[in-house]
Amino acid sequence: MAENILVIGGGPAGLHAAIELAELGVNVSLVERDTFLGGNPKKFKYKYLFPDLQPADDVIGELIRRTESNGNIKKYFSANIESFKEEGKKFNAVIKSDSGSETKTFDSIIVATGFEHFDPAKDSKYSYQLFDDVIDIKDLERMMGEGNFTRPSNGKTPKNVAFILCVGSRDRHVGNQYCSRVCCTVSVKQAIELREHFPETEVYIFYMDIRTYGFYEDLYWKAMEEHDVQIVKGRVAEITSGPDNTVICKGEDTLLRGPFEIPFDMVVLASGMEGGPQSPEMANKLGIELDEHGFLKYANVTLSPCKSNKDGIFLAGACTGPKAIADAIIEGGAAAMNAYIYAKKNS
Structure with missing residues (x-):
């Protein structure tokens, strides 16, 4: 039997x-x-x-x-x-x-x-659900899968996009203190996809530490060297409304030890796993x-x-x-x- x-x-x-x-x-x-x-x-x-x-x-x-x-x-x-x-x-x-x-x-x-994906709305500094053009990695996956990568606010292709890593991960105050392990690699993969399909769109990644472990490190180098993805060691402290329907990422470049305040058409939050x-x-x-x-x-x-x-x-x-x-x-x-x-x- x-x-x-x-x-x-x-x-x-x-x-x-x-x-x-x-x-x-x-x-x-x-x-x-x-x-x-x-x-x-x-x-x-x-x-x-x-x-x-x-x-x-x-x-x-x-x-x-x-x-x-x-x-x-x-x-x-x-x-x-x-x-x-x-x-x-x-x-x-x-x-x-x-x-x-x-x-x-x-x-x-x-x-x-x-x-389940961490809900970025739990951390108010990211303004998720407050601004239409602040999305997370699962939202971007759906957009790319549907062939519809446009700004939710106006339906236009963004001129520049920022990825913010470790949203809801490695955070003892809001979210989870553990590393979600794959978010860095997923974000780098998505950045490459954007640059391949929308070469006029500039892509930035803001990170605490890049954790593309093992052979996934190859994607990290490919993103920078072949696709001109700008990878910035820095922490975003706040996302606010900017001029001309943009959203502004405010934070600190921890490598250069100086503040930054950069307007973007879209922001993608690398929400962790729960x-x-x-x-x-x-x-x-x-x-x-x-x-x-x-x-x-x-x-x-x-x-x-x-x-x-x-x-x-x-x-x-x-x-x-x-x-x-x-x-x-x-x-x-x-x-x-x-x-x-x-x-x-x-x-």
Whole structure:
């Protein structure tokens, strides 16, 4: 008899986990809270992925197509786990979806509920939602994905754009004190996209520290040397209204040790990653632990990757902390193998 495994979350990690399991002959129930698969990359219409600027559809679209075409994966949309109960080594769950409620028994579970973007409106100095031309990186992803990169205030192509890094990250006062890990690279990638498609638009990046780790450093140099992106070590303290329908970034150039006050047509805020509302919900319903930052917690991050504190429940993707899509997909595969081994042993 085939094993039955529950995968919660239809983003990159959850999709890859579901596909890996289904190809092993497992009956997979894939629970997705939205009406579509693909997670944040699909929701915000990502166009290109770093580091090689591969079209997002080549990755996310392919995962979705493979999931939809596999008969071993049953998909539930607008869905959540209404109730949950352990019975020995197995798990009973009531899945509530747009097609009603269904009670099923599972041999193991994978939680891959993803992340939420930090809301920049929580930090008043950035004037997000106050000025139309102050947006964040997910807004820009959607614009680029739709082929509609224009100023929200007047529909014109901006003459210059500023990126502000670490919005909601590395901040003990407003936001989160941890680094969101991928925001620098995403911003550099977006800056390159803008310069390639709109060469007349000047692009600036204001940063505390550039954290394009590993091979992502190649993008950093490419942005400066091949695309003339202006990278300024400085902290923006305030965004105000400027002349001629501009917004002014005021702050300090910490390298030159002097103030700056520069008008821009648009400002893009590199908002960080948070665990989101599904993380505490899953922790409460399934009896798994949250860490001090609001992400789901591994039992042992070094010796037991993908395992939660509860036997038979495994974790994958950005629900455990900030990470790139490629890393989330890798974790999805690892969680699938862990869940499969557990199910085999106990079915």
